[in-house]
Amino acid sequence: MQVTATRLLNNRTKTPVELTAMGFGAAPLGNLYSAMTDAQAAETLDAALHAGMRYFDTAPFYGLGLSERRVGPALADRPDVVLSTKAGRILIDCPPDQATPEMFVDVPSRRVEFDYSYDGIMRSFAASLNRLGGARPDILLLHDIDPGTHGQDASNGHLRDLFDHGGYRALSELRDNGDIKAIGAGVNDWKICETLLGEAEFDCFLLAGRYTLLEQEALETFLPLCEKLDVGIILGGPYNSGILATGAVPGARYNYAPADQSTLDQVRHIESICADHNVPLIAAALQFVLGHPAIRSVIPGARSPEEIASNIAVFNAPIPDSLWSDLKSAHLIRADAPTPTGANDAV
Secondary structure: OOOOOEEEOOOOOOOOOEEEOEOEEOHHHHOEOOOOOHHHHHHHHHHHHHOOOOEEEOOOOOOOOHHHHHHHHHHOOOOOOEEEEEEOEEEEEOOHHHOOOOOEOOOOOEEEEEOOOHHHHHHHHHHHHHHHOOOOOOEEEEEOOOHHHHOHHHHHHHHHHHHHOOHHHHHHHHHHOOOOOEEEEEEOOHHHHHHHHHHOOOOEEEEEOOOOOOOOHHHOOHHHHHHHHOOEEEEEOOOHHHHHHHOOOOOOEEOOEEOOHHHHHHHHHHHHHHHHOOOOHHHHHHHHHHHOOOEEEEOOEOOOHHHHHHHHHHHHOOOOHHHHHHHHHOOOOOOOOOOOOOOOOOO
């Protein structure tokens, strides 16, 4: 099967940007948690393209440049593909004892400096172009400008760099000049997205983990605002970093940490209702998010052709409407959460 249906990012960009309903999150290609070879990365990207995926997301942070370097050759000379990368982190070569790989392993010896000013955005974009080779990004996203990453005071300082020291002007110039087609932010916090929308115009946001089977607070104000302003949402982290893929197994992780008992119990209840409908939990988690009209694409990661095939199968798994109504009746998802109806947008 192939994922072929596309969704328009919004109706405001000068050049239309269409995303396949399921895209490819390329953080694993930066050796996230474990190493892979360039050949394995190329095979995975080729499998994604063969499956019909036409939207790919990467970032300088993913493997300290490694993900971009691997994604570039696969997507060069592919005008049918949409690519997003990110800005805000400057990568600086350094001795190994000064490197900041965080959760990435066997990566270049580099440290990260955050810079959301005009110069920082432009330097980050130029460095990304160099690593990507012939591939050109269509979407440029501010990466992790939220308080959860920096703390409130530092986040406020980065917002000043963005709006008072030219960072947003840099994004706008790149878009107006045709270097990119759309601008936004890639973050783990919908509240910072609301803050950004209160300051300036953005085309889209990549929101990781904040609208899932376990979290729907974004329905209060943020997602309705996106509908009103025609701002497209790309949904990353549909499994809340693991537990909605693995289920409530020992060691299950929720938002990158061991899940607490309350979360485990909630997931077990969801799993039970999914089992009543012969639906895998992972399929319900992946397809649920696409029920909201503001969400244009969901981008689970993959590190092998086998995981691509698994993602496609999960994306296409039949889910009866009664599953969603039963989850609502059990108060496991919000009553006002839009849900998919019938078959999803895949063939």
